[in-house]
Each structure stands twice: as structure tokens, then as C-alpha cells.
Amino acid sequence: MRKINFLYLLLLSVYVFTGCSTSKEASSEPAKASAWPRGITYEIFVQSFCDSDNDGIGDIKGMTSKLDYIKNLGVEAVWLMPMSPSPSYHKYDVTDYYGVHPDYGTKEDFKEFVAEAHKRNIKVVIDLVLNHSSSEHPWFKSAMSDKNSPYRDYYVWAHKDDPQTQKAGEIIAGDSDNVNRWHQVEGSDYLYYGYFYGGMPDLNYDNPKLREEVFSIGRYWLNEFDVDGFRLDAARHIFPDDRPKDNHQWWVDFKNEMQKAKEDVYLVGEVWADAETVAPYMKGLHALFNFDMGYAITNVVNKGKVDSLIINHKRIREFYESVNPDFVDATFLTNHDQNRIMSEVNDNENKAKMAAALLLTLPGSPYLYFGEEIGMKGKKPDEFIREPFIWNANAEDDCRANWVEPKFSTAQTVTPASQQSEDKNSMLNHYKTFIHLRNNSKALTYGDLQPVDVGNEKVAAFRREYQEEALLVLHNLSDNEISVSVPADLTDYNTVYFKNKDSSQSKSEVKLSAFSTLILRK
Numbered sequence: 001m002r003k004i005n006f007l008y009l010l011l012l013s014v015y016v017f018t019g020c021s022t023s024k025e026a027s028s029e030p031a032k033a034s035a036w037p038r039g040i041t042y043e044i045f046v047q048s049f050c051d052s053d054n055d056g057i058g059d060i061k062g063m064t065s066k067l068d069y070i071k072n073l074g075v076e077a078v079w080l081m082p083m084s085p086s087p088s089y090h091k092y093d094v095t096d097y098y099g100v101h102p103d104y105g106t107k108e109d110f111k112e113f114v115a116e117a118h119k120r121n122i123k124v125v126i127d128l129v130l131n132h133s134s135s136e137h138p139w140f141k142s143a144m145s146d147k148n149s150p151y152r153d154y155y156v157w158a159h160k161d162d163p164q165t166q167k168a169g170e171i172i173a174g175d176s177d178n179v180n181r182w183h184q185v186e187g188s189d190y191l192y193y194g195y196f197y198g199g200m201p202d203l204n205y206d207n208p209k210l211r212e213e214v215f216s217i218g219r220y221w222l223n224e225f226d227v228d229g230f231r232l233d234a235a236r237h238i239f240p241d242d243r244p245k246d247n248h249q250w251w252v253d254f255k256n257e258m259q260k261a262k263e264d265v266y267l268v269g270e271v272w273a274d275a276e277t278v279a280p281y282m283k284g285l286h287a288l289f290n291f292d293m294g295y296a297i298t299n300v301v302n303k304g305k306v307d308s309l310i311i312n313h314k315r316i317r318e319f320y321e322s323v324n325p326d327f328v329d330a331t332f333l334t335n336h337d338q339n340r341i342m343s344e345v346n347d348n349e350n351k352a353k354m355a356a357a358l359l360l361t362l363p364g365s366p367y368l369y370f371g372e373e374i375g376m377k378g379k380k381p382d383e384f385i386r387e388p389f390i391w392n393a394n395a396e397d398d399c400r401a402n403w404v405e406p407k408f409s410t411a412q413t414v415t416p417a418s419q420q421s422e423d424k425n426s427m428l429n430h431y432k433t434f435i436h437l438r439n440n441s442k443a444l445t446y447g448d449l450q451p452v453d454v455g456n457e458k459v460a461a462f463r464r465e466y467q468e469e470a471l472l473v474l475h476n477l478s479d480n481e482i483s484v485s486v487p488a489d490l491t492d493y494n495t496v497y498f499k500n501k502d503s504s505q506s507k508s509e510v511k512l513s514a515f516s517t518l519i520l521r522k
Contacts (some may be wrong), residue, residue: 033440033445034438034445037077037266037286038365038445039076039365039439040074040075040438041123041365042367043081043368044081045370046059046080046081046083046104047386047403048386048389049388050389051388051401057403059104059105059109060110060113064112066399067122068120073432074436076122076123076439077122077124079268083104084098084101085100086101087199089383089403093134094134095134095137095138096137098220111224111225115226118226123228123229123266124228125229125231126227127231127233128232129233130203130232131233132196132201132234135199135200136199138151153209155192156201157190157192158182159189159190160184160190164182165191183201205238205239218258223262228266230268231268232251232270232285235270236270236277244280245280248284251267251283254267267286267287268285268288268328268330269285269287270289271288272289273291275292275316279323282320286327286328287329290364292316296309296313298344301355305457306461307457309460310451310461311451313363317363328365331359331363332359340408342376342378343378350514350515356372356431357430360437360438361438361444361517363448371387371389371409373431374415374417374427375414375415377408377409383404388403391418393411393416393418433500437498441471443465443471445466447465448466449462449463454487456482459475459512461473461484470493470522471493472519474517475516476503476512478515483510496521498517499516500517
């Protein structure tokens with residue numbers, strides 16, 4: 001087996017060395033090293049992905065028709081934003097936790113999607129919004145209209161004269177800009193708590209019946225639809241900020257219950273906070289999103305200087321490992337709540353490609369936001385960072401949704417995926433090449449991280465090592481060719497494992513083309 005792996009890696013080196021990264025070649029080989037959840041996951045906003053019935057709204061059948069595209073991209077799982085009935089376009093305010101929004105299709109459609117995804121060895125993770133319901137949910141309507149309703153205690157209430165209702169909440173950057181957390185019920189002396197806004201009343205997890213209801217919801221999707229796990233929205237806010245230990249314990253309890261239904265269930269949580277706040281959630285959640293890394297990568301590619309990106313990433317990972325050695329570091333560039341990476345780098349394709357190269361060669365289990373791989377653009381408000389995917393040129397794109405008039409990503413501003421697939425230098429094939437590279441390298445998938453100083457702040461340099469595979473990764477963050485010396489103790493990294501531009505190596509010196517990546521093998 002070792003000889004086979006060596007030959008495979010040698011062939012891979014030749015393949016990437018020649019720059020032959022057409023979509024067919026980049027996706028034809030199965031993953032040899034990575035295994036989900038350590039693999040790459042693709043986030044999809046169903047409403048914008050693919051419209052199968054020409055009603056302007058993306059749907060489950062459309063998504064099923066694009067599973068081969070997802071498979072060929074090289075990802076090993078999808079995370080689907082909420083699909084349950086909801087009065088909003090984004091569906092983060094649920095009115096039926098056991099349903100599928102009719103705009104998206106039926107439960108049978110979703111079962112078919114999961115089955116077809118599994119045939120392609122693609123895992124399915126769905127968004128589960130457990131912090132709050134919609135104010136239109138039957139539970140809340142009953143609770144609001146009748147103080148004796150069995151659902152009254154599913155929510156959090158306080159009398160209007162209670163001192164806590166007079167306080168304006170703290171705004172947490174990136175999390176919620178809502179200050180008034182207590183909301184008036186017309187004609188009542190009581191207010192209800194809604195962290196995000198009045199249309200999303202928080203659920204009361206001090207109520208044992210509510211907790212059991214939530215366990216039932218999770219079991220339902222695992223058992224009836226065979227989903228592989230959940231992305232847990234607003235995981236930090238199940239209890240108020242002054243009760244963090246209760247938050248931590250809730251997710252331990254939830255994981256224990258979900259594992260009874262599916263032993264290998266996967267839970268990834270959204271805790272938008274600093275590392276010290278995030279760490280305790282690792283006791284109950286398998287994975288947590290690494291917001292700090294996304295910001296840091298964007299910052300260094302814009303500045304063209306590595307700064308402390310690698311050192312800080314190593315420090316935070318070591319801190320997390322001290323809490324849970326088996327944690328999954330869910331890294332990403334941007335997601336559905338943030339300006340798209342292409343817009344964050346001012347539409348500079350070279351910088352966007354470098355951001356992807358960093359994400360896919362640094363440690364972590366990367367998440368890609370749909371359309372990122374074709375360079376889609378977008379800035380807030382939120383509708384414009386969730387614009388429809390561009391599959392083909394306008395006249396022939398019968399799959400493109402049109403629920404919103406796009407402001408940033410059109411066939412005029414973004415080259416459609418079908419055209420990019422034919423261009424070996426496209427953003428799409430850049431992503432495929434680096435995904436393929438990572439999937440087939442144990443060092444890039446599982447290896448530890450060691451920063452390397454090559455004496456030039458425009459070069460991000462680090463080692464990745466796992467078992468017998470040792471790689472030295474060099475990224476030129478600048479728009480100029482750079483020559484650097486390999487440190488004396490690393491001169492045994494002397495075989496080109498990968499390069500995506502005309503970089504070269506001679507003895508202890510390497511020449512890096514502008515915005516290029518060179519990886520040397522020991």
C-alpha cells in the first residue's frame with residue numbers, strides 16, 4: 001500500500017506541476033486521504049441554488065439535479081440552510097419544525113435528495129434553528145393569546161415592570177444588532193424575550209417539555225430522513241449570556257440524545273465569539289465555526305502581508321485541542337451572514353484565489369459558501385450576499401433562480417460556472433485543484449502546523465506533517481515575483497509536490513511568482 005500511495009502522489013505532483021487542472025481531471029479521482037467530517041463541506045442556500053420548476057425560487061429537486069456538480073467539485077458534504085416552513089425568505093424563523101417549505105418541495109423530494117447524495121458519498125447536514133421560533137409558529141400564537149396555554153412556558157416572559165425588561169442588551173459584533181430584547185404584546189402587561197428581534201421569540205430551555213420537544217425534532221430528521229447531522233444556529237444563545245454553563249451543558253445533553261438516534265451524528269455550532277468563549281462548547285458540539293480565521297485570511301490577502309495569521313492559528317488550535325483533542329475546526333472564508341469574499345477583496349480575483357489557497361492548505365475542515373468557487377460577489381443587506389447561483393449565460397440558464405433581482409452577481413459580472421469549467425485558469429478550476437490537492441494529502445487534511453520564517457512578510461510559509469508525509473507550503477501574497485531562502489534546517493524539503501504557477505527551486509532558494517503557491521515535499 002505504501003508503494004501505491006507513493007506512486008499516486010508522484011503522479012499528482014506531475015499533474016499539478018504541469019498546470020493541467022481541467023474540471024474533468026480535477027474531479028475524476030476519488031478522495032484518497034480525507035474523510036468527512038475532516039473533509040470539505042459546501043453550504044447551500046436552497047432558494048438561490050437551482051430552480052427546477054421555473055417559479056423563480058430554488059428548490060430541492062433543482063438541488064438534486066446538481067449533485068454531480070457538487071460531487072465533481074470534490075466536497076464531501078453539504079450544509080443546507082433552513083428548509084422548514086417560515087414567513088421569511090431566509091427561513092430562520094420556523095413555523096413548523098417537522099415540515100418542508102412548499103416553495104422548496106415535499107418531504108419525499110428531500111428524502112430523494114438525501115438518498116441521491118448518499119449514493120455519491122456526500123453527507124447531508126441541515127440547519128436546525130433551535131434558539132427561537134417564528135412569532136407565527138402555532139406554539140407562540142397560542143402562548144401569546146392565552147396565559148394558560150400549554151405552550152406559554154415554551155417561551156420566556158416577564159412583567160413589564162420587571163427591571164430586566166428595562167435594560168437594553170449588549171450588542172455583540174457580528175451576532176445581532178438588536179438592542180431591545182424584550183418585546184411588547186399588545187393589550188398585555190407581559191413582554192416576551194427575543195434576542196434577535198420580535199419576530200423570533202426565544203424558546204425557554206428551562207422548560208423540560210420544550211427540551212423533550214426539541215429532542216423529538218432532532219430524532220425526526222435523523223430517523224425519517226437519514227440526515228447526517230445538524231448545523232446549530234445561534235448556539236451561544238440558548239440561555240442568556242450570563243448563564244454560559246447552562247448553554248454548554250445543554251449541548252452536551254443534546255448530543256447525548258442525538259447519538260442515541262444516530263451514533264455518528266455530526267453537530268457543528270455557530271458561536272460567533274472569541275476563542276475563550278468558543279472553547280467550552282466543544283464539550284457538546286463536534287465542530288465549531290472559526291470566525292477569527294476567516295477574518296484573518298481576508299485581512300492578510302488584502303494587506304499582502306502574512307502578519308500573525310499562522311502563529312495565531314496554531315495558538316488557537318492548540319488551545320482548542322487542550323479542551324477537546326478530537327474537535328473539528330470548521331474553517332471558512334465567509335458565509336451567508338457576511339459580505340462575500342470576492343467583494344471583501346474588492347473584486348481582485350488573484351486575492352480571492354489566494355484566500356482559497358490559504359483556507360485549503362491550512363489546518364481545519366473547510367466550509368465553502370455556494371458560489372464562492374465561481375467568484376460570486378455580494379455585500380449586505382443580506383439578500384445581496386445570497387443572490388442566485390449563475391450556472392449558464394442568461395439565454396440558456398433555465399436553472400437560475402430569480403426571487404431577487406441581483407445587484408452584484410450577474411452573468412455580466414461573474415463568469416457562469418459552465419464557462420469556467422472549460423477554462424483551466426478559472427476560479428472554479430482553481431478551487432477544484434486545491435480541493436483535489438487537499439483531499440489527497442494526509443498532511444494537508446490531518447497534519448499539524450508549524451510556522452516557518454523565510455524572512456519576507458509577503459510570504460506565508462508553514463509546514464504540515466502527518467505520519468510519513470511532510471510538506472513545506474509557500475504562498476506569495478504579493479503581486480510581485482519574490483525570491484526567498486529556505487531555512488537551513490529545512491533544505492531537505494527539496495522535491496516539488498505542487499505548484500500552480502511558474503515558480504522554481506534551486507538549492508536552498510525558491511522563486512515564487514506573484515500570487516502563487518509552491519509546496520515542497522521532504
